[in-house]
Amino acid sequence: MLSKSQISLLTSLQHKKFRREHxxxxxxxxxxxxxxxxxxxxVDTVYHTGAIAPKMLNLSRKINFQEISAKDIEKISTxxxxxEVIGLVKIPIWPTLNYDxxxxxxxxxxxxxxxxxxxxxxxxxxxxxxxxxxxCSEDTVDxxxxxxxxxxxxxxxxxxxxxxxxAQALPQIKLPIFGAMLxxxxxxxxxxxxxGLLVMGNEGNGISADIExxxxxxxxxxxxxxAESLNVAIATAILCSEIKRNSMx
Amino acid sequence: MLSKSQISLLTSLQHKKFRREHxxxxxxxxxxxxxxxxxxxxVDTVYHTGAIAPKMLNLSRKINFQEISAKDIEKISTxxxxxEVIGLVKIPIWPTLNYDxxxxxxxxxxxxxxxxxxxxxxxxxxxxxxxxxxxCSEDTVDxxxxxxxxxxxxxxxxxxxxxxxxAQALPQIKLPIFGAMLxxxxxxxxxxxxxGLLVMGNEGNGISADIExxxxxxxxxxxxxxAESLNVAIATAILCSEIKRNSMx
Numbered sequence: 001m002l003s004k005s006q007i008s009l010l011t012s013l014q015h016k017k018f019r020r021e022h023x024x025x026x027x028x029x030x031x032x033x034x035x036x037x038x039x040x041x042x043v044d045t046v047y048h049t050g051a052i053a054p055k056m057l058n059l060s061r062k063i064n065f066q067e068i069s070a071k072d073i074e075k076i077s078t079x080x081x082x083x084e085v086i087g088l089v090k091i092p093i094w095p096t097l098n099y100d101x102x103x104x105x106x107x108x109x110x111x112x113x114x115x116x117x118x119x120x121x122x123x124x125x126x127x128x129x130x131x132x133x134x135x136c137s138e139d140t141v142d143x144x145x146x147x148x149x150x151x152x153x154x155x156x157x158x159x160x161x162x163x164x165x166x167a168q169a170l171p172q173i174k175l176p177i178f179g180a181m182l183x184x185x186x187x188x189x190x191x192x193x194x195x196g197l198l199v200m201g202n203e204g205n206g207i208s209a210d211i212e213x214x215x216x217x218x219x220x221x222x223x224x225x226x227a228e229s230l231n232v233a234i235a236t237a238i239l240c241s242e243i244k245r246n247s248m249x
Numbered sequence: 250m251l252s253k254s255q256i257s258l259l260t261s262l263q264h265k266k267f268r269r270e271h272x273x274x275x276x277x278x279x280x281x282x283x284x285x286x287x288x289x290x291x292v293d294t295v296y297h298t299g300a301i302a303p304k305m306l307n308l309s310r311k312i313n314f315q316e317i318s319a320k321d322i323e324k325i326s327t328x329x330x331x332x333e334v335i336g337l338v339k340i341p342i343w344p345t346l347n348y349d350x351x352x353x354x355x356x357x358x359x360x361x362x363x364x365x366x367x368x369x370x371x372x373x374x375x376x377x378x379x380x381x382x383x384x385c386s387e388d389t390v391d392x393x394x395x396x397x398x399x400x401x402x403x404x405x406x407x408x409x410x411x412x413x414x415x416a417q418a419l420p421q422i423k424l425p426i427f428g429a430m431l432x433x434x435x436x437x438x439x440x441x442x443x444x445g446l447l448v449m450g451n452e453g454n455g456i457s458a459d460i461e462x463x464x465x466x467x468x469x470x471x472x473x474x475x476a477e478s479l480n481v482a483i484a485t486a487i488l489c490s491e492i493k494r495n496s497m498x
Contacts, residue, residue, distance in 0.1 A: 117366070121480050121483060124476050124479070124480065124483075125476075125479060125480070125483055126474070127474045127475055127476035128470075128472055128473070128474050128475075128476040128478075128479050129472075129473050129474055130472075130473030130474035130475075131474070153476065153477070153478075154476075154477070155475070155476045158474070158475055188493075188494040188497060221377075221490065222493070222497075223377055223378075223379075224377070224378050224379030224493060225375070225376045225377050225378055225379035225380070225407070226376055226379075226404075226407055227373050227374075227376035227377040227402065227403075227404045228402070228403070229377075229402075230373070230374060230377050230486070231370050231373065231374070231482075233480075233483065234370060234373075234374055234482065234483065234486040237479070237483040237486055237487055238486055238487055238490040241470065241487040241490065241491070242490070244437075244471070244473060245437040248437060248471075
């Protein structure tokens, strides 16, 4: 059984402020917890129900396990349908991003993405396409937000997400910078080459003026119908696919 | 001010059963309501706050307008951040889908899509790519579900969404049937041609066995990284883009 103060600590991790203060975030669901236990992240404790206890034997013995009631799981879960396993994972301190490591491949740049579902889906999609690094503006939604973690479906364990001042960082990276805009060049005719950054902007306002200035190639997914715009995670995926097919030629 | 029985009627429309019983659904937000007023749908009443009343003059005079308090808007809204305008829209009875009308173009087929956000995003994406028709299995989430309507961002006003028994309908449509699977042919090498159906399956289980049997070309978005799968709305968008770029050659 969880003590009152444990429950209070674990539920506080829904808020960025307390995640930073305590240095932990939560990962929900057996599959996602498995992805984290086999990764660079350090899983501190796995809380699980009795029903799923046998499956815990598959996980590393270096982790603390605590069997708790389904009721306690419900208390600390952020999901509508709580899973039977919740992992308490340490927020790592990654080494500073080495710009040279971004050469000879493509990385994503997110300028003020706000919706946790979009952020998580973008990380999952990046993982599918083998994109290892996502560089985010400091005002982009926190990657350890429970809704982001959930939407990544475990991919967060593999993709590196960096937060930085984009206006300062991008000029130093010295790579072609593609930016998704509504008035750019047709992506189906764009030669993407073999390395670069793909910048995606905020859901409502697109790429900020500061960053737009740094873009070397503005690109657009041609519209054949009438929708005013595409969802940003959708647009990111289409562009990742286009970059991928380009590199396979 | 709304009467208790009006509030009760309007909030009941969050449930499919009552939408069918009353024959109405709700559209939230000024922009979306504008899309519906200019469409084939019949907007019965627009509920709005006093603050946004001047903007209502832009809308058709055939609609009933009712100014209500922000508090009443909150009561009938399904959104976390309620908008100032909510439209009560009639559920139309469309003519039976004419299969011949699907020739010489691409349409989507959704086999048991369950997540309202995915469904809405797919409709918005279809609208962007000029896909007019979406044929859904009868167990696909209801298109007038408030979360679906919201996620379409107004595109529902333009895209035709049909519900039918897919196992019976697909053989009668007589078009190439492409199905998104994990073991299909590389989409970057697939000749899509100029007409066909694109089948997308359920979030957890993919395309059902009944429907898989009817697929003429299994296709796959090649994976370069490690994510186990792509979100279904993301996969749909990548495939729509691929079909589009194919038709532009």
